Amino acid sequence: MAVSVDEAVSTGPARDHTPSARRLGGRGRSVLEVALLTVLAVVMLFPVLWMIETSIKENRDVYAIPAKFFGFKVTLDHFKDVFAASGGGRSALSVSFLNSIVVAGVSTALATVLGVPAAWAYSRFSVKAKKDQLFFILSTRFMPPVVVVIPIFLMYRQVGLIDNKLGLILIYTAFNVPFTIWMMKGFVDEVPAEYEDAAMLDGYTRLQAFWKFTLPLLLPGIAATAVFALIFSWNEFVFAIFLTSSDSVRTAPPAIAGLIGGTTVDWGLVAAASVVFALPVLVFAYLVRKHLVAGVTLGAVRR
């Protein structure tokens, strides 16, 4: 502590030596930078705010020309429409949300169960051509979905997995396993292998050492990785739209996109459905904000 205080004091006078004109220029520049950041932040956030605003407007105000930014009547009708059908009972949208929860949840659990042990093994053992294997695993994740979906579609048609939640779960698991392995390998690398060696000297087997000592230390990493896998599956659209068709199987992204199919579009409903759909993602993303850099680069970049 003492050192840092000394440093702070010593830099203070050093700054005072600079000519006052330059300091003023520095302050002016700083104000300019803050202003620029504010403008950029407003531009970046405006569409999100506009979406939220639209979701709570009455239809009359949604289509108002010129657009109404303030002073509209707040209504929650659109949100009601998202969950309840007009004739009572569940709406098709709410069913699709449930499907999304099931598909994203199960595929994430499967990817975690398959990916975490593999990541541990890649981190701890000398595997033949390890680097090549890891690169191969990551490159499967980069395949264009539109291309992969053609043979997958034919394959699923053969085995009856078209329009089936299991089919979506399988393909999402396959897309999340590479991510889970890369992301988790980073977390396993951070846990010293010596912990397991010490446990094995105490008479535990390698497997017990992993289960009893390493795995508990990995839990926060597993949670963060699972949250990212959950977000990827939740947001996925291409496979969902080509491999499913009926309302009872469809996940939320194609269901929401289906709202604009008709001649007139209920943008209030689209906005409300989008808000309901996006909210959990934003909450989850906030929870894993520390790991965002690793998460969005599929575990490749760690800082």
Add this chain to the structure above:
Amino acid sequence: MSDPVPLTTDHPGQVASATPPAPGRSRHLSDRWLAVAFISPALLLLLAMSVFPLLWALYLSFTDYSATRGGPAHFIWFGNYTAILASAQVHLRALTTLIYVVGAVALQTALGFSIAYLISRRTHGRGLLTTLFLVPMMLSPVVVGLFWRFMLDAQFGVINSMLGSLGLGQVEWLTRQRTALISLIVVDTWQWTPFIMLIALAGLTAVPKYLYEAASIDRASEWFRFRTITLPLVWPLLLIAVLFRAIEAFRLFDLVYILTSGGPGVSTETLSFHVYKVAFLGFNTGTASAYGILMVLVVIVLTQLYLRYLNKLKED
């Protein structure tokens, strides 16, 4: 290529050599068994769901198979490939894709790096600012596409409404050939600028402070400091972000599908959207497979480039 990934790999070997030979060998054997048991389920799934489909597509790409017509597939060897590579339609799509990828990634990089640079110079509120800027990136392309479609609507869209109140003319954002591609680039830039920003920020905050202090003692100019300290240190990481975005932009499908459906005309049809049309609207499965395999080749080249730079970064 097959030399081990740094740090952890050589641990088991060292430990085994430190223990008495007999138990060491039995443990080593069980380790190998454990590695196989832990790795193979994941690899098998990838083989079944990624490699096998691609091999099937490779087989189909040499045939005239159609998913709707059914019947046996006839081998026509490289017929599909020559047809695609010679097709003027495909050349046009490739050009559209190139404009889109280069335009969007360049804009994102410039904007994202600028925002990251501005944020890194702030001492207060960095966390909050970063979080706010990251929101677009976490949204599903479906939500992003739908919402921008609403905002860019020529009649009641909020963008034209704002232009109107500024006294400017109305723009048909999504229904004119030239503006549609620009709109696509703008929307993609809006969503993915935060990605570049996030990674550039990670690079910028990792630059050691003492370098700047040393430079300011030498009375180096701001620009000189930026050019000789900031840029060289952030560049490797930024390059990885740019390559990652280029791969993603190249394979992008959902935003095009929702925002413009390739229209008006074919002005926003990228290669991946065209593959979809050939495969699922034209049902020329063989041709679409060949088309897909060619795209995969491009992705593999880009991925190799990406992994090479990633490797370099990790070794430094």
